[in-house]
Amino acid sequence: MTTFSVRFLGCKVSYTDADALRERLLADGHEETSAGEAEIALVNSCCVTREALGKSRQAAAKAARTHKHVYVTGCGANLEGAFAGLPENVTVLGGESADAPRRLADLVGRAGDALAVRSKRVRAFVQIQDGCSFGCSYCVVPLVRGPARSKSAEAVLTDVRHRVEQGHKEVVLSGINLGCFHDSAAAVSLADLVREAGKTLGLERLRLSSIEINHVGAELIAAIRETPTACRHLHVPLQSGDDEILRAMKRHYDAATFLRRLEGLEDFNLTSDVIVGFPGEDEAAFQHTLDLIERAGITKVHVFPYSPRPGTTTEDADDVPAQVKKKRAARMRESSINACLGRWRGKIGMEESILIDRPGRGYASDYTPWLVDGPLGEIVQAHAKSVTEQGIIGKARRS
Ligand code: SF4
Numbered sequence: 486m487t488t489f490s491v492r493f494l495g496c497k498v499s500y501t502d503a504d505a506l507r508e509r510l511l512a513d514g515h516e517e518t519s520a521g522e523a524e525i526a527l528v529n530s531c532c533v534t535r536e537a538l539g540k541s542r543q544a545a546a547k548a549a550r551t552h553k554h555v556y557v558t559g560c561g562a563n564l565e566g567a568f569a570g571l572p573e574n575v576t577v578l579g580g581e582s583a584d585a586p587r588r589l590a591d592l593v594g595r596a597g598d599a600l601a602v603r604s605k606r607v608r609a610f611v612q613i614q615d616g617c618s619f620g621c622s623y624c625v626v627p628l629v630r631g632p633a634r635s636k637s638a639e640a641v642l643t644d645v646r647h648r649v650e651q652g653h654k655e656v657v658l659s660g661i662n663l664g665c666f667h668d669s670a671a672a673v674s675l676a677d678l679v680r681e682a683g684k685t686l687g688l689e690r691l692r693l694s695s696i697e698i699n700h701v702g703a704e705l706i707a708a709i710r711e712t713p714t715a716c717r718h719l720h721v722p723l724q725s726g727d728d729e730i731l732r733a734m735k736r737h738y739d740a741a742t743f744l745r746r747l748e749g750l751e752d753f754n755l756t757s758d759v760i761v762g763f764p765g766e767d768e769a770a771f772q773h774t775l776d777l778i779e780r781a782g783i784t785k786v787h788v789f790p791y792s793p794r795p796g797t798t799t800e801d802a803d804d805v806p807a808q809v810k811k812k813r814a815a816r817m818r819e820s821s822i823n824a825c826l827g828r829w830r831g832k833i834g835m836e837e838s839i840l841i842d843r844p845g846r847g848y849a850s851d852y853t854p855w856l857v858d859g860p861l862g863e864i865v866q867a868h869a870k871s872v873t874e875q876g877i878i879g880k881a882r883r884s
Contacts, residue, residue: 486596487515490523490552494541495531497659497694499559501610502582503529506558509586514596525593526552530561530568532625535792538567549575556592558585563629564795582615582630607655607842607862609648610694613641613678614660619697621724622735623763625794626661633665638673638681645682645691654864655690655840658682663693664700675700676708683712689864690840690850695720695758698738701746718852721747722758726777727770730763735798740777747781754828754851756785759817762810763791764802771813775820784828785852786821788814822874829853829872839867839879846876855879 489510493503506527507517520526526548530541541561548555549572561567562579576592578585614635617627645656658678660666666675673681683691691714696705698721709715721743725731728739747755759774778786790810793803832853839847841859848854854876859865867879 487525487593488518488523489515489525489527489593490518490520490548491527491529492520492544492548493529493531493559494544495529495533495537495560497610497657498582498612498615498661499529499531500606501612501659502559502585503527504606504610505586506589509590510593513590513593515593520548521551524553526555527589528555528557529559530557531559532561532564532567532629532794534789535794536790537561538564542568542571545571545575556589558582558589560626560629564625607653607840608657608692609651609653609655610657610659611641611644611648612636612660613658613675614663614666617662617665619662619737620735622733622798623760623791623794625797628796630661633662635666635668638668638671638678641678642681642685645685645688649685649687652862654688654862655692656682656685656688657692657694659694662697664696664705674704676704679705679708679715680712683714685714688714690714690716692716692718692852693720695722697722698743698746706750716850716852717753718756718850719750719753720756720758720852721783723774723777723781723783724758724760725763725766725770726774727766728773730766730770730774733765733799734760734763740773743777744781751782754853755781755783756787756852757781757783758787758789760789760791761813761817762805764799764804766791766805766813771816775817778817778820779824782824784821784825786817786824788817788821790814826872826874829869829877832869832877833871834869836866836868836882837879838864839881840864849877853877857881 491503491507493499528545531537545557555575557577562577568577616631616633618632648656726740793800837849839855841847856876857867857879859881866882869877869879871878
């Protein structure tokens with residue numbers, strides 16, 4: 486038996502990848518322990534920004550000092566030279582992420598009988614597709630994850646059932662570019678999948694991790710509205726609200742399209758990603774992004790200061806000074822906090838169902854954060870009393 490620790494960096498797909506590695510080693514009879522005690526370390530890396538890759542390298546280097554062996558997987562493992570120069574006890578496992586658990590298992594060996602393994606998170610992530618064929622000019626993801634391809638609907642539905650049987654109340658359908666999901670052999674679209682997965686016996690909540698605006702259409706919205714378990718929350722990356730910058734980013738939509746596709750979704754909580762300091766972004770362009778976020782009614786914004794990525798169209802372009810990026814990022818975050826507070830204040834006095842995902846905290850179905858006590862992994866009914874920048878302060882109803 487080998488003891489191991491797991492660390493993931495980056496997005497929910499990276500988390501799902503890391504969880505699959507973890508489950509494979511547990512099923513092979515190995516034991517997960519804290520990083521200080523484990524013999525081997527798994528680092529599922531991210532390379533979406535320079536900062537994320539730097540953190541991934543640091544994590545691998547640190548783990549190499551305290552573990553006999555370190556395996557680096559994930560997006561960064563497919564970026565040539567990203568982990569060059571690290572100690573000899575670091576092995577980089579590139580290739581298809583779906584294949585990584587098997588290849589890791591071959592390297593680590595088997596120690597015992599398969600065990601029933603439950604994901605550590607309260608929410609279960611079920612990956613429905615991998616890769617992306619969009620080719621945004623700044624993005625390294627298609628280079629390291631390959632083109633878009635989907636799992637079969639049957640495999641996804643089996644996975645959802647499995648997670649619910651394990652006790653998960655909420656399942657998040659995840660992918661690199663989720664809206665590209667299409668099971669052509671069975672003629673199942675993402676909207677069909679939402680309807681089918683949403684019917685899973687025992688499932689309380691079904692969430693989409695992130696969806697490009699090009700994929701937000703009437704059919705998908707109808708499926709979410711008609712499916713009682715489907716959450717009224719959409720995470721829709723904007724990246725920029727300026728048409729010229731959007732063109733340079735090769736995002737294939739403009740500001741007006743972004744707004745139009747979100748019309749009528751006032752009952753949804755909308756969240757987004759924004760890149761600040763993209764090459765050529767001047768003050769006016771940045772202001773367009775701030776304005777669009779407000780007009781679209783977006784609450785939480787994940788802000789990423791632009792950094793050029795190797796192998797992309799914009800790898801040699803980076804003309805916005807670091808200080809300017811920093812200030813714009815701070816302004817965008819401040820605007821996002823105000824938008825969150827505004828929406829949350831509107832809920833004071835209301836009662837909502839909160840899934841407790843860590844001590845004293847949880848999320849409503851629309852992904853609004855609440856500060857409320859309750860048993861971990863359970864859904865409690867809570868009254869909204871007041872708001873802070875961390876979320877709505879609630880009081881759980883006694884059952
Ligand atoms: S949609 Fe664009 S930003 Fe997102 S993964 Fe694909 S290429 Fe990258």
